[in-house]
Amino acid sequence: xxxxxxxxxxxxxxxxxxxxxxxxxxxxxxxxxxxxxxxxxxxxxxxxxxxxxxxxxxxxxxxxxxxxxxxxxxxxxxxxxxxxxxxxxxxxxxxxxxxxxxxxxxxxxxxxxxxxxxxxxxxxxxxxxxxxxxxxxxxxxxxxxxxxxxxxxxxxxxxxxxxxxxxxxxxxxxxxxxxxxxxxxxxxxxxxxxxxxxxxxxxxxxxxxxxxxxxxxxxxxxxxxxxxxxxxxxxxxxxxxxxxxxxxxxxxxxxxxxxxxxxxxxxxxxxxxxxxxxxxxxxxxxxxxxxxxxxxxxxxxxxxxxxxxxxxxxxxxxxxxxxxxxxxxxxxxxxxxxxxxxxxxxxxxxxxxxxxxxxxxxxxxxxxxxxxxxxxxxxxxxxxxxxxxxxxxxx
Numbered sequence: 001x002x003x004x005x006x007x008x009x010x011x012x013x014x015x016x017x018x019x020x021x022x023x024x025x026x027x028x029x030x031x032x033x034x035x036x037x038x039x040x041x042x043x044x045x046x047x048x049x050x051x052x053x054x055x056x057x058x059x060x061x062x063x064x065x066x067x068x069x070x071x072x073x074x075x076x077x078x079x080x081x082x083x084x085x086x087x088x089x090x091x092x093x094x095x096x097x098x099x100x101x102x103x104x105x106x107x108x109x110x111x112x113x114x115x116x117x118x119x120x121x122x123x124x125x126x127x128x129x130x131x132x133x134x135x136x137x138x139x140x141x142x143x144x145x146x147x148x149x150x151x152x153x154x155x156x157x158x159x160x161x162x163x164x165x166x167x168x169x170x171x172x173x174x175x176x177x178x179x180x181x182x183x184x185x186x187x188x189x190x191x192x193x194x195x196x197x198x199x200x201x202x203x204x205x206x207x208x209x210x211x212x213x214x215x216x217x218x219x220x221x222x223x224x225x226x227x228x229x230x231x232x233x234x235x236x237x238x239x240x241x242x243x244x245x246x247x248x249x250x251x252x253x254x255x256x257x258x259x260x261x262x263x264x265x266x267x268x269x270x271x272x273x274x275x276x277x278x279x280x281x282x283x284x285x286x287x288x289x290x291x292x293x294x295x296x297x298x299x300x301x302x303x304x305x306x307x308x309x310x311x312x313x314x315x316x317x318x319x320x321x322x323x324x325x326x327x328x329x330x331x332x333x334x335x336x337x338x339x340x341x342x343x344x345x346x347x348x349x350x351x352x353x354x355x356x357x358x359x360x361x362x363x364x365x366x367x368x369x370x371x372x373x374x375x376x377x378x379x380x381x382x383x384x385x386x387x388x389x390x391x392x393x394x395x
Contacts, residue, residue, distance in 0.1 A: 001049030001260050004241045006197035009149040009171050011081050011112060015235055016253075016260045017052040018045035019202065019244035024060035026248065037249055038065040039074045044250035046079050048257055054199075054244060056085035056117055056153075057102045067107035077108060085117035085153050085174070088128045092137035099141060113197075114138055114147045115174055119164050120156040120347040128152075135169055151197065155348050157294075161187040165194060172197030177240070178207035179233040179278075180314060183292060192239040200243045203230055204256070209326060211255065214319040220277050229274060231259040236267055282317040288376060289313060289369070296363040296373060304331055304351025305363060305373060312380045321383065328353060328384035354381035 001014045023038035025031065042065075045053065055062040063084065069075045084102050089095040103111060116128050116138070129135050141147040151172030154161050161175060161184060173191050177184045177200055191198050204210045208217075210226040221229045234240045247253055267275070282289065290309035299305055308331075311324035331353040332344030341352060354377035363373050 001051075001257075002235075002262075002264060003051070004238075006199075006241050007172055007191070008195045009113065009197050011052075011149070011197070013081060013197075013242045014049055014051045014260070015242055015264075016050050016256060017054050017083075017199065017242045017244045018042070018050050019246040020053055020055040020062045020066060021059045022246045022248035023065055024062055034061075035065065035068065039069050039072075040250050041247055041252075042066070042069050042075050044253055045247070046075055048253050049260075050253075051079065052081045052083065052242060054083040054085075055106075056115075057098060058085075058087065058117065063102055063105040067105050070107045081112040082106070082108065083113040083115060083151075084111055085115040086134070087117045088119075088124060088134050089137075092132045092134065092140070095134040095137040096141065099137070099146070103146070109146070111147045113149045113151055113172065114141070115151045115153045115172075116170075117153050118348065119152045119154050120160065122160055122163060124347070125160070125164050125167065129167055129169060149197075151199075153201070155201075158184050158187050162190055165190050165196070168194070170196065172199060174199040174201060174244075176201050176206055177234070178203050179230050180208050180320075181292075181310065183294075188237075188239050198239055198241050200234060200240060202246050203234060203243050205246060208314070208320060209323045211252070212322070214321070216281075216319040220281055220318065221274055224271075224274065225255065227255050228259045229271070229278075231256065232262070232267070232271060233275070235259065235262075235264045238264075278318075282313065285313060285316045287369075288316075288371065290371060290376070291369060293368060295366045295368060299351075299357075300360060300362055301356040301358060302332075302350070302352045303354060303356050303377065305377065307331075307351070308354055308380050308384075309371075309373075309376055311384060312376060315383060324380075324384045328380075332356075333385075353385065354378060355385070 003012045003014050006013045023041055025034040086098050116134055119125055119128055138150045149171045152170050153174035173196055175184050177188055188198055204227055207230050210230055213226040217226050245256055290313055292306050292310050294306045296305045311328055314320035315324045330345050330349045331351055332341050333353050334355050335342045357374050357377045359374040
């Protein structure tokens with residue numbers, strides 16, 4: 001598998017990373033069945049050429065399953081680089097206690113890369129970098145030889161990511177960036193200028209649930225698959241170093257392997273034509289297209305206007321309705337009996353759904369495209385509302 005230097009860490013990472021968040025028990029699965037599936041998935045990841053396993057303290061049994069696989073010889077520590085992620089703690093001592101516990105659970109005495117998990121707000125930046133905080137604890141662990149490099153993961157608005165990058169305390173960033181959502185490009189560029197590793201979070205899932213694409217998107221991407229075109233879009237950018245795959249079973253790697261071994265030069269004429277076709281389909285939305293500029297924010301009711309209208313764009317252009325529903329249900333919603341705001345994913349995916357729009361008009365003069373935002377929010381709510389959801393893992 002192709003490899004890339006992960007910025008100033010100088011780790012030579014495979015362009016695919018195995019994200020181990022989904023190897024934990026599923027449904028009615030027994031613990032023995034889970035272990036067998038997890039072991040087989042980890043082994044397959046390494047066998048196809050992946051040399052980086054990434055997990056987090058908050059991902060259920062993921063760290064323990066990695067530790068058990070190492071103990072039983074299913075995988076060998078020298079076969080891969082290891083990243084784990086730990087959320088900010090009140091004190092340096094608490095963060096160090098969590099790190100020591102994670103290392104015990106993973107059955108390792110050395111972590112190649114440690115991410116502070118979920119720096120999603122300016123307040124969390126300050127919380128992380130303050131004296132006697134988790135950055136200080138991480139730097140001490142590095143000085144003791146327990147950790148090689150410090151990075152951070154983020155689901156933040158791009159402005160917060162840029163603020164975090166400019167602390168110059170981190171060697172890598174773990175962020176969202178996809179063909180269907182390129183808004184974090186300035187953060188990718190700044191990280192590159194600082195010679196930082198750039199890790200893309202779940203492009204097959206958060207990049208559009210491309211493992212289950214609608215027929216229209218399949219047709220637009222032919223003869224390649226939507227997964228392959230999204231990978232190609234990312235990997236033709238040398239600034240991008242590795243893409244996370246949250247595979248739950250061995251077979252789920254298959255759809256990603258061809259492009260991970262494909263020479264990553266410029267787009268071919270055929271690929272350029274496919275992206276032109278995708279753009280034409282998006283242009284076909286007409287004058288209700290949202291450019292995702294975020295000028296409409298802040299909203300007095302905390303409605304996540306640009307994200308909701310992005311989902312609408314994708315549903316109208318590519319028939320990505322199910323993806324829109326999947327993400328929309330993560331927003332805070334109204335309790336059907338009381339009408340009060342409930343649910344949501346806090347700073348991981350902030351804001352309320354379209355039902356909170358009061359048609360106040362506050363956003364209208366700020367929209368450079370003069371969109372009828374309240375009308376589009378009402379339409380989007382009708383499209384996407386339904387069963388309430390939550391993040392797979394809560395921190």
